[in-house]
Amino acid sequence: MASTPTQTPKDPSVFEPRIVAFLCKWCSSAGSDLAGVSRMQYPSNAVPITVMCSGSVSPVYILSAFNKGADGVLVSGCHPGDCHYLKGNYFARRKIFLVQKLLSFIGIEKDRFRMSWVSAAEGAKFAQVVEEFVRDIRTLGPQRKLKAKR
Amino acid sequence: MVDIVNIRAHAKDLLEKGTVKMVLGYQRGTAGVLAEPAFITDAGQADHLVWDPTCVQNLALYLVNEKKAQSHQRDPDTRPIAIIAKGCDSRAVAVLLQERHFERKDVHVIGVSCGTLGVVDKNKLSKALNGRVATKVEPHGTDSFKVTTAEGFVDVAAADVLADRCLECACAYPAMHDVVFGEKHEDRGYPARFTALGQLEAKSEDERWAYWEGHFNRCLRCYACRSVCPMCYCPECVVDSIELMVDPTTSADEKANRIKWIERSAVASENSMYHLVRAIHLAGRCIDCAECERVCPVDIPIRMLNNKLEKEAKDMFGYEPGLDPELPSLVASFRDDDPNSFIR
Ligand code: SF4
Ligand code: SF4
Numbered sequence: 001m002a003s004t005p006t007q008t009p010k011d012p013s014v015f016e017p018r019i020v021a022f023l024c025k026w027c028s029s030a031g032s033d034l035a036g037v038s039r040m041q042y043p044s045n046a047v048p049i050t051v052m053c054s055g056s057v058s059p060v061y062i063l064s065a066f067n068k069g070a071d072g073v074l075v076s077g078c079h080p081g082d083c084h085y086l087k088g089n090y091f092a093r094r095k096i097f098l099v100q101k102l103l104s105f106i107g108i109e110k111d112r113f114r115m116s117w118v119s120a121a122e123g124a125k126f127a128q129v130v131e132e133f134v135r136d137i138r139t140l141g142p143q144r145k146l147k148a149k150r
Numbered sequence: 151m152v153d154i155v156n157i158r159a160h161a162k163d164l165l166e167k168g169t170v171k172m173v174l175g176y177q178r179g180t181a182g183v184l185a186e187p188a189f190i191t192d193a194g195q196a197d198h199l200v201w202d203p204t205c206v207q208n209l210a211l212y213l214v215n216e217k218k219a220q221s222h223q224r225d226p227d228t229r230p231i232a233i234i235a236k237g238c239d240s241r242a243v244a245v246l247l248q249e250r251h252f253e254r255k256d257v258h259v260i261g262v263s264c265g266t267l268g269v270v271d272k273n274k275l276s277k278a279l280n281g282r283v284a285t286k287v288e289p290h291g292t293d294s295f296k297v298t299t300a301e302g303f304v305d306v307a308a309a310d311v312l313a314d315r316c317l318e319c320a321c322a323y324p325a326m327h328d329v330v331f332g333e334k335h336e337d338r339g340y341p342a343r344f345t346a347l348g349q350l351e352a353k354s355e356d357e358r359w360a361y362w363e364g365h366f367n368r369c370l371r372c373y374a375c376r377s378v379c380p381m382c383y384c385p386e387c388v389v390d391s392i393e394l395m396v397d398p399t400t401s402a403d404e405k406a407n408r409i410k411w412i413e414r415s416a417v418a419s420e421n422s423m424y425h426l427v428r429a430i431h432l433a434g435r436c437i438d439c440a441e442c443e444r445v446c447p448v449d450i451p452i453r454m455l456n457n458k459l460e461k462e463a464k465d466m467f468g469y470e471p472g473l474d475p476e477l478p479s480l481v482a483s484f485r486d487d488d489p490n491s492f493i494r
Binding site: 059060063064067080087090091093094095096097098099100101102103104105106107108109114115116117129132145146147148149 | 358
């Protein structure tokens with residue numbers, strides 16, 4: 001069985017989850033910055049992708065991330081009521097809910113796909129969300145179901 | 151009971167007066183027992199129209215196609231089109247209206263009620279007939295069909311040969327119509343909606359993945375399911391972008407950098423992507439006509455994916471597609487009390 005390539009060259013036998021995190025520019029991305037500048041310790045497994053709004057995250061982005069080998073996908077936006085565009089995160093909530101239900105219906109582990117509300121002031125929450133996510137995915141192991149076999 | 155004579159007379163009247171440019175309906179098919187779509191533009195041909203349990207197609211697709219064709223015509227005939235619509239078909243028209251694909255005045259809905267019956271599933275029918283070939287299917291009473299074969303008549307229980315979706319149908323009476331033939335029946339006496347889905351949902355995660363992986367593996371990516379769906383009308387589909395013009399001056403760079411969300415190869419991972427994207431794009435829009443599943447050459451249970459999202463939308467957001475053209479669509483609306491607990 002071929003082991004999944006990881007970003008840590010140190011010990012290839014240890015599974016390092018690869019997480020794609022879609023963070024909205026106004027809250028969650030700023031929240032992750034805050035975690036960084038406050039020198040909080042949290043796993044470096046999440047690849048952040050800043051988007052203008054959680055509502056702009058198309059389900060195709062999420063599926064594509066899994067297809068390209070992500071072990072988990074996180075979508076994070078402003079708390080309800082705080083969206084820079086007023087309503088974007090409410091639309092996101094509906095869409096993400098449906099994607100989550102569909103993924104678990106076809107048999108993808110529910111814990112591989114997550115949504116969170118992280119404000120610009122919640123650096124600690126961001127660190128915690130990522131930490132929990134990495135921990136949960138570590139127990140699930142690599143994601144192979146949707147990963148492109150090319 | 152729906153008498154075809156009345157439908158023909160109505161169609162003839164519309165065409166004679168010129169109030170519609172075409173009547174979309176059904177006529178006897180040339181390949182097997184199923185009826186085929188008829189495009190009647192001349193009052194003299196109205197007698198070709200048929201209505202029986204073999205009228206399976208969702209003709210709303212042709213309203214979409216006609217609209218597309220019109221956009222290329224210099225001087226299009228903008229008179230309305232009449233469409234013979236079962237309950238599910240009329241909901242498809244309602245979704246298209248909701249999405250402003252055309253306007254209410256552009257379509258004249260001739261509703262036909264399926265009553266306590268519905269349309270037949272061709273595969274179930276041949277199974278029930280044990281290899282005999284049906285040449286005609288007629289309603290017989292409220293719960294069976296009279297099937298004509300070369301060897302004579304057979305009486306078949308409707309529950310054995312009705313299409314899966316008809317068995318669970320909750321809208322056999324076309325709510326949206328300009329005229330309607332047939333009556334409304336409140337209790338049709340078949341399984342409740344989402345019965346088949348519930349059985350699949352009850353399986354374990356591993357079983358469900360095995361089930362879907364097996365099916366996705368077999369998909370040929372012929373896109374028949376996409377072509378037949380009245381709601382899949384995008385000129386360019388995210389799964390095969392065709393807009394990029396390729397000519398001798400197109401650089402390799404340009405070709406390579408075209409966004410490709412999904413590879414075209416029909417392998418399991420890409421097929422899964424296709425099916426998930428297709429299902430998500432139909433969330434809140436699919437009205438369960440099950441045409442996609444019917445046309446699939448390899449019998450992939452596509453309907454279950456659609457049903458899953460329909461059920462979630464109904465349970466969680468109280469949303470049902472095709473009921474009211476004036477409502478905002480599922481993913482273009484929200485409520486403050488939408489579920490939030492799944493979010494960290
Ligand atoms: S699901 Fe069936 S109809 Fe759709 S692309 Fe695959 S093989 Fe074709
Ligand atoms: S997805 Fe299938 S069942 Fe739904 S509207 Fe389209 S063809 Fe009909």
